[in-house]
Amino acid sequence: MKFLKGGVITLAAVVLAVFIALATWEPFFAHQAKAPEYREYSAEIVRDEFGVPMIYGETDPDVAFGVAIAHAEDDFFTLQDVIAMSRGRYGAIAGEDGATFDYVYHLLDARGTAEREYPKLPEDTRALFEAYATGLNQYADEHPEEIKLANLFPVNGEDVAAGFVLRQPFFYGLGNVVGPLVAGEELRREFGPDIPGFPREGSTPGASAPVDEAEPGGQARRDLVLPWGEDAEHLGSNAWAVTPERSGGPTTLISNSHQPLRGGVAWYELGVQSGEGWHFTGANFPGSPFPFLGHNENLGWTNTVNRPDMADIYQLEVNEAGTQYKLDGEWRDLETKTVTLPVKLGPITLPVRRTVYRSVHGPVIKNDKGYFAIRYGGMDSVQQLDAYYRINKATNLEEWQTQIARMAIPSTNFIYADREGNIAYVYNAAIPDRPEDVKANWRGILDGKRSDLIWEGTVDYAEIPKLINPASGWLYNANNEPYTAAGAGSDLSREDFSPVLGIEEKQTNRSRRAYKLLSETEGPLTRAELERIKYDTAYERQGYVADMFAGLETMEAEGELAEARDLLLTWDFTADNQGPADALALLMIRDFMSAEYNNKNAEELPKVAEHLQKAVDHLTTHFGRIDPPMSDLLRLRQGNVDLPLDGGSDTLRASTTWQVDEDGRLSLVHGDSFIQWVEWPRDGGRVFSRSIQPFGAATTRPDSPHYTDQMGLFVEHRLKPVRFWEEDVRAAARSSRKVNNAR
Structure with a gap:
């Protein structure tokens, strides 16, 4: 018995030792970063009535330091996830799903690329990233109770660069x-x-x-797949630009990017202004010292995802x-x-x-x-860090286009407008410079034994599609092919571009609707007309919509299923919360859209009767009827705020992806997210813009007044003012504080 007792004690000690080891090994094993070399930074963070920060500083690095602190104040939770990804440690936070992305981090050699290429960036760009890392470190030092992974800090500019290397390829579908x-x-x-x-x-x-x-x-x-755990196969965006001649008033730029509403690729709104001429307002993703889209005094741009063969x-x-x-x-x-x-x-x-x-x-x-x-495309490069910084400070179309022409930003369409009345569309993509004189099927599995198939670099800027100041006076993109962008007589011809480029030939319902509505508007594209187009909730009976309805018309059914079929056949093809069939259509249509978007074969296409039965079962289980108001089904939810939504999957007013809550309601997780509407007056006056977010500026701070304060405006199709000019910022300020790292 004594021997047995001693054995049990020994076993318990071993188990305890193993448990302690497994609970504590990771922070000590992980790569430890060296903090940036000390440099003093000072910034002022001024927040408006919606909590949106404008960050002021004498130098650009001062501002970048303040950007990190302002963003951490609103969403340090997500920033830590992004930093963990950039260090190959996300699995220690998110388990198996996180470890999947850590594997990709090592597979793509994100760290090695950053170590090799980051030191080659211009000194002023590196200074920006070192200042941003310093701001993150300072916030972590001052708020140790919020840190969720030991030894995650300090970070440096190289860490932030590694995060860019990891994330960017997923925007054109490398995950697929x-x-x-x-x-x-x-x-x-x-x-x-x-x-x-x-x-x-x-x-x-x-x-x-x-x-x-x-x-x-x-x-x-080549659908958009992002490594942040969202339902990525339904992602998309819309963008418009209109000349003053066509609007009858201002040059207009409408940014309507569709991103997850939460997480590592959710938009964060901010503004920046330095004594070195950096003055910009827009939005970024967690882990970036600068906005990725928005406008400065002279010009602006927005992005939509494109899907070239990269x-x-x-x-x-x-x-x-x-x-x-x-x-x-x-x-x-x-x-x-x-x-x-x-x-x-x-x-x-x-x-x-x-x-x-x-x-x-x-x-x-x-x-x-x-x-x-x-x-x-874009492999083993960090030049995008420099290019984004430079276009933030561009003052005219020539300067902006010079940076885009570097092909340093691996992908995404750009829709551009400026105070001079110029508009532009660039199918930006660092497409591989594949030799056209070599016999090979670049869409197939290539012979790895042949070095002549290993291309170097990207195609020249002159080879990719682009349109500047089309005769129609308008441009748009809704994740469609670049050959429908400006209307009949202004569009590019697909015959002018090599098939080896691998440019997608794809339409979305959003692109069909935008093209039709813009083309049919004979008079000025006024603000009211553009609002009508932007918030359109209709479907064209083409593509997957036509296929679904053809299946419904030939489907045999009895009882409740027949009743649902007949109701759906009366649908008016809008997701506007007005018709009795809207809820059924909302539940049905997304999977058909996804099948077309993801190029599924006939065997993989949704079965109409099967999907209709699922929709009927859901509605009768949770609502007791097959025709509840769609606004009862589709909701925008955050904290204790619960509001009705309109729009559907692949409508211009996009309510694309949702989670099914316990009460059967669909809670939006992806769709219309950051919207910015920019106007440069025709008479040369100051730029004016408005914007909205689905929730608020502080998306992970339930105790903040800005956790849900934009939700009411968002569901009502309303925008709030953007505070760009300093006198407006100061007049609307609700808080102001200076931050520095002085020792």
């Missing part, structure tokens, strides 16, 4: 290459004209046929040992590195070991079908 390759699943291509000699088909990587000639399909979905996949021939791959008849060493991914499970964090590979092509993924290398 990485994901299927890791799982060994079929890849799809969905855009662009067919490359002559290579028909478009699906393929599975690792097929036994020669990868260049007999296996021509294999293109991954990634190529190569199947490698690897030796039996898995240590070398063949290139041009010679064996080369396959780079391998074992990484440790932290995976939080309750009170403990498990260390999970994974091997990442790299060849001269780029990152390599091993699956059951072999080894596959990925090469993508």
